[in-house]
Amino acid sequence: MAVDYKALKDGGFMRQVQKNRFSLRLKVVGGNLNAEQLLTISEISKKYGDGYVHLTSRQGVEIPFIRLEDVEAVKAELESGGVNTSVCGPRVRTVTACQGSKICPSGCIDTYALAAEISDRYFGRELPHKFKFGITGCMNNCLKAEENDLGVKGGYTVEWIPDACTLCGVCTKACREGAITQTDNEILLDKGKCNNCGRCAKSCPFHAWKSEPGYLLSFGGTFGNLIARGEQVLPIIHDKETLFRVADAALVFFDKYAKPSERFRVAIDRVGWDTFKSEIKAAYRG
Incomplete structure (x- = not known):
């Protein structure tokens, strides 16, 4: 089954130079995350990423090295921890x-x-x-x-x-x-x-x-x-x-x-x- 990379990017999963690895952009409104959300992000980065996050120039958080096969699990576990994925492409971005x-x-x-x-x-x-x-x-x-x-x-x-x-x-x-x-x-x-x-x-x-x-x-x-x-x-x-x-x-x-x-x-x-x-x-x- 062909991978819909556009849909993944629209939902915040940006392709890396490494094959089938994605840097996931999270929705961080106004630069605010509470302690529980930070713990969720930490656990996801250790479990599904490479154990670290990237802080962007626009107050965002990205979790790199997410595997293609883990995308749905990552989305579900983030949501259960009160964290939402962001968006990319031609649309209104995180405020x-x-x-x-x-x-x-x-x-x-x-x-x-x-x-x-x-x-x-x-x-x-x-x-x-x-x-x-x-x-x-x-x-x-x-x-x-x-x-x-x-x-x-x-x-x-x-x-x-x-x-x-x-x-x-x-x-x-x-x-x-x-x-x-x-x-x-x-x-x-x-x-x-x-x-x-x-x-x-x-x-x-x-x-x-x-x-x-x-x-x-x-x-x-x-x-x-x-x-x-x-x-x-x-x-x-x-x-x-x-x-x-x-x-x-x-x-x-x-x-x-x-x-x-x-x-x-x-x-x-x-x-x-x-x-x-x-x-x-x-x-x-x-």
Whole structure:
């Protein structure tokens, strides 16, 4: 019986240079695995692999040296241990994320929760080429959101609260963009310079800044054979309904306009950024 190597690859089993050996890519959403899952992966790698795993550049885990005849047993034992295989090929890949506001003091959004929601909504969806989501919690951009087809960066919209302010000057020193200046009796915010980092609100000892978390989206990033920085074409988004409406529109655009095996960025460049922006902004407005 002929081996369906395409189906194996679609399900995360990638052929190695060794005959009938596969490196199995696992689904690791937002870079998170619990202790039980790690034990399962360890046991599988010892029982069916070569006793080790490979950590990928996108927070993934791969178990190399899986034998062809063990594929079904490996899938079953992984599933029983709460571990899922990932995908390869032209579809939405595993969502990556930094630790976000649940762990990191700099985080502006809950990246773990958002990664899980995006994964539930889009993971494995077939498209003209692979499509990557990446989520970073703040302007430190540890996850490099702009390297992804659709990057999400956490930020804050801020507003000064005069009655709570003592004019201590901490926020002016915390602002790296020079967006905040201080007079003898007030704080001035230059919204044109503000990059939504939220350092003013996080640093204020008197809670004199009102802050609202939100999402800054970038589109068309890629880092590999083609290197391109994702472009931000929308203002900060403050609700998930709008975020997902825009993400839906981006995938619809990709599916509608891209040629087979054409990356999202290449499709945007070919069709034109004006057309892309028009469709994305229409989705943003609802």
